Amino acid sequence: MWVLKPEDVARIRFAFSPLWELVASLRTLQDPARQSVHLPWIKAVRPRLAELDLAELFALIPPKGYLADFLTPPPDTPLPDFAAELDRVRLTPPDRVATEARHVKGTDPAIIDRIVADPAGAVARVTEALRAYWEACFAEFWPRVYGLLERDVLRRSRQLAQGGAKALFAALDPAVNWTGEQLIVDRPWCETGGLHGDGLVLVPTAFYWPSVAVMSAPYQSTLVYPVLGVGTLWEQGPPPAPGALAALIGRSRAQILLALAEPTTTSALAGRMSLTPGAVSQHLGVLSDGGLAVGMRVGKQVVYRRTPTGDALAAGSAPVS
Structure with a gap:
């Protein structure tokens, strides 16, 4: 439970994180049944896993329960760059790496012991493993995930501007309850009290979906919530344009007009429509x-x-039959 003062509400900001999605996807790989929505991605990347050493990452990111927080530092900009986020992980103090590794349960204790014995070496290896995993299994899919997260942030930002915190939190997730002063999150979580003067970061997620997650001191207070529309993430191509609308303004423009049901940017539309940004x-x-x-x-x-x-x-417009 967080107590939010008016100045805390004023500091609410949205961001999304390629690193958070990457880390959450490792949990998806270990428990595909929990997130069958991502099966198209799992089938695409599973053959590539044999060339990667993910043992320490899997030890720090179990299928359920606590995962090491240093792997997912709260985004410090609205759209952090993956390389910059990875640098933040690389600079994690060794004592924090060791402390958080000890908190992880349900994974190989021998690997955890090795991490705790040499946390400086472990964070270097883990950072490199994340980079290799990103390049092999995630970078090519990131524009698709980015577009979905971007649309959600734009939608929620407009909701916050129009209806305030009450409207925002009421629609965020059933596990999140806003009383007007207290933000109650239905998660195993020990902290109770106010924020730490640096605001609250709201981070949508596709790969931690459908759950919520929280982070707090020594990190910035962060609430990770399930993105809307995750079921459309792996659809091939844009939705078909209604015939009458396509005949009137052209098929590509009709598809773009339909996609603008939610505010979005040119770059996100280009990725979704498989068109160039110029077009x-x-x-x-x-x-x-x-x-x-x-x-x-x-x-x-x-x-x-x-x-x-x-x-x-x-x-x-009526859709094409």
């Missing part, structure tokens, strides 16, 4: 000129959404 930008320009979409600046990015006219046109 998506041109289509968005036509949709904007026609009054069907509008761009708005959020930080350093321009986010596009449908206008009410665009909503009406999308809703009034």
Whole structure:
């Protein structure tokens, strides 16, 4: 349970983390039945695992229960770079590595003992193992995961701006309850009290889905929650465009208009539509000129959404049979 003062609520921020997804995916590999939604990814990467040494990672990331927090430092920017996150893991103090390794239960005790005996060497090996695993099994899939997480952050940010903390937390997850002062998370968790003056980070996740997770001191207070729409993550290509809409404005523009049901960026649309960013930008320009979409600046990015006219046109089209 966290007690959030008004200044804490004002410091709520969203971020998503390639490293968190990478670490959570190692749990997915150990218990595929828990997350059958990711079976297409598991089937794609399983043949590649034989060339990797993941023993120490699996020891620190058991199928359930506590996993070593130093592997998932809370994101310090809205969209951290994987290499920068990996550097943060590499710089973890050895005593913290040893302490957290001792807390992990249900894995090979001999490997845990080896990590505790030489935490400096262990963090170097683990960092390298994460890098190799990322390159072999995750980097090519990250744009797809990125697009899903980005859409969720944009949706939740708008929800927070329009309805405040009450609306945000009410829709976040059934395990999260906001009383107006206390944020109660239904997870085994020993801390009770206020935040630490550095705000609360909300991190959507596809690979820890459908669970929530929390982190606190000595880390920044962080709540990891399941992303919406995870069932669409491994769909091949964009949804089919309704025939009437496609005939009216073109199939690619129709698909983009449908995708703009949730605010998103040009780069995320390009990945989702399997088009170049330049092509998506041109289509968005036509949709904007026609009054069907509008761009708005959020930080350093321009986010596009449908206008009410665009909503009406999308809703009034019948799908192709």
